[in-house]
Amino acid sequence: MLDVIDVNSLPVFLLILVRVVAFFATMPLFSYRTIPRPFKLGLSFFLAFLIFYTVDGGSIAFDGTYLFLIMKEALVGLLIGLIAYIILSAVQIAGGFIDFQMGFAIANVIDPQTGAQSPLTGQYFYIIALLFLLSVNGHHILIDGIVNSYHFIPLDRFIPFQNENIAQFVIETFNQMFLIAFQIAIPIVGCLFLVDVALGIVAKTVPQLNVFVVGLPLKIFVSFVALLFFMSLYVVLVKHLFEILFTTIRGLMQLFGGG
Incomplete structure (x- = not known):
């Protein structure tokens, strides 16, 4: 109980909390x-509380460099989470293509999760990717990554940006x-490129046919059929994307730690 209320350990706990919240x-x-903010703050607090007993924070005091340590911890947490978000954005970029x-492309929708506009197909791919991430307990691996980040980036060490x-x-x-x-x-x-080539040939051979009226529903139909056949390939690529995600987070933490 004395360790919990020890004032000397408060700077270490605050540094851990800043990195986890970021x-x-x-x-x-x-x-x-869509996740309530009190839930995020509560989960961050209890995770930081658990990490506090597994991290050797050493002797950190409220001195002139403590503000810079706070900024470093916030930057580390933001960059690790941001690099993971950027890699998963490949799914939405593919949907935009x-x-x-x-x-x-003219019918973008508002993503309620991020508040930004996203393409319809990209949103469909992204939801499947998130469900796949949850089904393989990828969120546990992400949380394990921030826990293990203290072994690569100690609390009292700065990032070597040079x-x-x-x-x-x-x-x-x-x-x-x-x-x-x-x-x-x-x-x-x-597949859609081949459809465009076929429509171009039809437009030259049958000028009476309005390819603009026929082309749009035909391309939508071909796209749905192609999505049905290539969905298994998409799952394999998403699995490879997650492997790159976890490898990238580990590599970034090693570089931040000076490795």
């Missing part, structure tokens, strides 16, 4: 508006995100 503010699934080809490997690592992560987005979208986009 992580939950940007990470996928836990940062959505597909919607642009099938004619649904390390050029951090910028290169982030650029490579963006490249992987767009590559997976293209891999998800290319089967349906390729």
Whole structure:
């Protein structure tokens, strides 16, 4: 009981709480508006309380550098959650490519989870990806990542931003995100490209046929059929996306820790 109310351990607990709260503010699934804010704060507090007894915080006092440590902890939590959110955004980017080809790009919807506009197909893919993440207990792995981050990034150590490997690592992560987005979208986009080629040939051979009236419903029908056949491929790509997600978070924490 004395350890719980020890005033000397309060700076360490506050640093842990700041990193966990910042992580939950940007990470996928836990940062959505549909989750009540008191639930996020309560979960962050109890998780920080559990981490407090597993982390060796050393001797940290309220001195001139403590404000910079608070800013560092907030930055670490925000960046780790943000890099995970960016990688999962590949699903919505792929949906945007597909919607642009099938004619649904004009009908964006408001995502109630993030409050931003998202394409219809991208939202459909994103919901399936989140359900798949929950079904394989991926959210437990994400929480385990923020718990293990204290082994890579101690509380009393600052981030070596002069390390050029951090910028290169982030650029490579963006490249992987767009590559997976293209891999998800290319089967349906390729089918729709063939439909455009066929409609162009029909427009030249049968000028009396209005291809603009026939083309839109035909492309929508072909897109739905292609989605039905390529859904198994999409699940495999999402699984690969999660593997990249967990590997990227670990690599970023190692770079932040100076490794």
